Amino acid sequence: MNDSATLSVNPAPPARERWALPVWHTLRGRLIISVALVHVVLMGLFTWEAVDRQSQELRQEMVNQGRSLASLMVVASTNALLAEDLASLAEVTRRVAEREDVAYGEIVDVRGFVMASTREGRVGRPAGPVIESSELFPLAESDSVLDLREAVLIGDTEVGFVLLGLSTGNLERALAATRNRGIQYILLALVIGSVAAWLLSVTVTRNLHELTLAAKQIGDGDLGARVRVRSQDEAGTLALGFNLMAASLQRNSREIEREHRKRTEAERLACVGEMAASIAHEIRNPMVALINSAKLLGDPKLEAEDHAEVAHIVETESSRLQRILDDFLTFSRLPTARIVSADLEPLVTETIGLVRQDPRYAGRIAFECRYAENNRCRFDPDLIRQVLINLFLNAMQAMPAGGRLMIRLQRGERRMGVSIVDNGSGIPERIMSQISRPFFTGRKDGTGLGLSVVQRILAQHGTALSITSQEGAGTEVSFDLELESDG
């Protein structure tokens, strides 16, 4: 078990923020995006499949048509080719050229000479390098003509061949049209899907929206907020449950409020009584001394030496009485904090200069300061000076024989940490829970209001004191202040 005593009020670490589309944070947005995404993916797959299938069918159809046409050319031109009847062959190629998708058509004899062609100036010339067999899809990237070759056969003997080129322009246009239609369908599906998802989300989230508003009202303190139960589905059940919860919360809140009022009243009365008792106790001793001293001073038999001593007692006790009353007034009339942006480092340095002059500890305390690069934060300089004085004096009082006092300013992400560490006697664990109570003091000459004042000031700065101590080793007290905002 750890033998160090700890009293701390630490702010919760800020939640790590992840970036996401703002619309993704809403159920409605997620629903619409999800449905739209599903539509787009499904329609995309469907379109891709349709285009792919149609592409294959169109290509196959083109190949079949081309082969049929080439076969027809062979049939139509066989006799004319054998008879070298150029007029008939020219008629064949002329008819072939009438087709829109024919890029070229040629009839070549067995020697490789063009006997008829759809292209000018080719007849009577060598056909040149020609394909050995018909092309198949897919064609090369730059090839926009499907080249087909059909032999003119008499039995097994080739007496010539037909070359036919079909332009893939129409095919590409048909495929592009299919693709465009597919994209239009995808967009249509996207719109329809989004609208449907929006309508669905409106239905689903209407109750949730009301629940959100009602929850916000409750969060703002209006426990009377309720939602209308519109349906019998899960959202309706949730709304019903919410109303029941809100009603229960309202009842409990009223109960707690009543209890709190009672307890506050009791605590206030107890505190008044305790304070009255404490004040009475604190005042009674000097008062008794003063009363007795006054009686002695009235005694004519009092010798001169004793008279001087009694007069000193009167002076000492009066001063003590005065200090008690001053501390009490400081505690009870603490001014409202006027928080400004300022540099904490000069204030710490100045305060160290003040307490260093205290003759009770002169020369026995070694101060060690560790500052951040930028120590600007938001605080009330007068009140924080009071806090630092009280905490420094507490630490110095814990080191009557001298020691080391370290002041550390650490800049965090949003707040400036202030730590005061001493290597004094430490705080016994048994009194750790009482040290923050007013008028509790472990010293003979203390009033027990120092830490109470510190806590009240820090509460005004939105922070609290954290105390970690180990008896015989030392104590660390710390708090934090809001950093100066960039804006």
Add this chain to the structure above:
Amino acid sequence: MRRACIRAVLLWLSWVTAAAAVQESGHLRFGVLPLQSPTKLAGMFLPLSGYLGEALGRPVQFVTSSSFSSFMEKVAHRQYDIIYLNPMLYGRSRPYGYRVIAKVASEPFTGILVVRRDGRLRSLGAENLPADLRIGFPDPGAFAATVMVRKYLQSLGIDVERQMQMQYFGSQDSAILALYNGLVDVTGTWRPSLRSMPPLIRDQLEIIAETPPQPQMPIAVRDDLPPQQIERLRQALVGLAAAPGGQSIIRQLGFKRGFEAASDDEYLEVSE
């Protein structure tokens, strides 16, 4: 007029094309008189072209023409290296430098007159000839089928032009089919064409007369071919019957024995 011009241009183009092709390719062009349809003729002569190509060591291209007249025009322009034609047209090709090297070794070269078995004409005679008799021929230049038959009819005292309705059908096959289909009553043709008909058709037809024989169909070569090639060609033709696969080629041609050597003298007596 415009069509005639186009035909003339195409014909000229075909001569130019063929002439250029002869110059540029290594093929020998084997021109066959269009006795049958080009496809059928190709079926008959392509094996022979292949055989000759192997024998000569250079490819031989089979070609025919759309008509006898266009064939002879190409002959006149010396577009063929080798020609196969009838004896009469051979006589016309001689002035253009073609010389016979072989002839068909077969039955005598005769023309025949064919009728349908169920037809009205049973015999020929100037006196008993039915009125309005229709006679079909392949082409005016078909020697056996037209020229010899007409001459034979004339010898019988029949004036074809006066006593009959004449019709030309372009090829031997067409003329025979015209008879089979009843378009004519009698057709002039020759035996190889009749033999090449399907049995179904052939069985319906009957030969009623045959002309006196003439020298067989010759194969001639252009006179600018190298003598060695001409000799190799002659030997290949004469030796076809004994060559491996030769009998098959002969059967394809519709011949009985292949080819035999022939001289120019044999054809000097052939008259038109």
